[in-house]
Amino acid sequence: MCGQVGIIFGRKRRRPDEREYLRELFIRMLLHSEERGPHASGLAWLKTDGSHRIFKRPMRAHELVYEKPFQELLGQVDNETTILMGHTRWRTRGNEFNNRNNHPIRAGIVIGTHNGTIYNADYLFRRLGLPRYAEVDSELIFRLADRFAPEGPIDQEGLKKALALCRGQMSAVLASRLDPGTITVLKGNKPLCLRIHRQHRVVLYASEAAFIDFAVDKEKGWRELEVPPMTMLTIRHEDVRAIENSEFRFIPQERKGTLPEGVNA
Numbered sequence: 001m002c003g004q005v006g007i008i009f010g011r012k013r014r015r016p017d018e019r020e021y022l023r024e025l026f027i028r029m030l031l032h033s034e035e036r037g038p039h040a041s042g043l044a045w046l047k048t049d050g051s052h053r054i055f056k057r058p059m060r061a062h063e064l065v066y067e068k069p070f071q072e073l074l075g076q077v078d079n080e081t082t083i084l085m086g087h088t089r090w091r092t093r094g095n096e097f098n099n100r101n102n103h104p105i106r107a108g109i110v111i112g113t114h115n116g117t118i119y120n121a122d123y124l125f126r127r128l129g130l131p132r133y134a135e136v137d138s139e140l141i142f143r144l145a146d147r148f149a150p151e152g153p154i155d156q157e158g159l160k161k162a163l164a165l166c167r168g169q170m171s172a173v174l175a176s177r178l179d180p181g182t183i184t185v186l187k188g189n190k191p192l193c194l195r196i197h198r199q200h201r202v203v204l205y206a207s208e209a210a211f212i213d214f215a216v217d218k219e220k221g222w223r224e225l226e227v228p229p230m231t232m233l234t235i236r237h238e239d240v241r242a243i244e245n246s247e248f249r250f251i252p253q254e255r256k257g258t259l260p261e262g263v264n265a
Contacts, residue, residue: 002103004171010202144162145184193206
């Protein structure tokens, strides 16, 4: 169980006070999501020119937000930022003191976060000949996306075919550094809530709706995006309102060694 939170930014010339408000929303969501992951936390941003920064540490979010690099990176979120992603990790595999295991994870040109467990990750790394730098199974998703982004944009149909080989649980958010204006959201069999605000031109996402509710408090204008499980969303910086969605599949397993009814091993 991990926490994912973030802001997907649409193109807009925001005043400094609005940018500061959105940064505060992010902090509130990240702090509230600590209950889903106390072992490590981190953030990353990506900008229209492909530049990116990641800061993550084996510490609670309530400690991370007071770290100088965290504050500096958050202060660099501007009108060229396409996504600000955060993660709170519950350690299942891979020691959090090896910072490569913590999220957000960069794999080649892809940056992302994941909630869930891919039980056959070791097998797929070997079978597909994918490079591996961390111990966590989450890296597999981003390595697959990187393989299907040879020229920058992620080939979504190719990624879907690769994800179909996975067994376990997943919801993930990812983007290519060579196509920073396109954000891919995978809502699988782990919870992920999304809300859009047309005036702010942003999409908030979090592993639990309560994290967003806590952040926005009583501000009006937030509308929930109803997204069924097993949906791939494409959200673009040029216009976050023009959201594309399609179905993707993998083999859901709640626990290792178990399969849903009707699925053969």
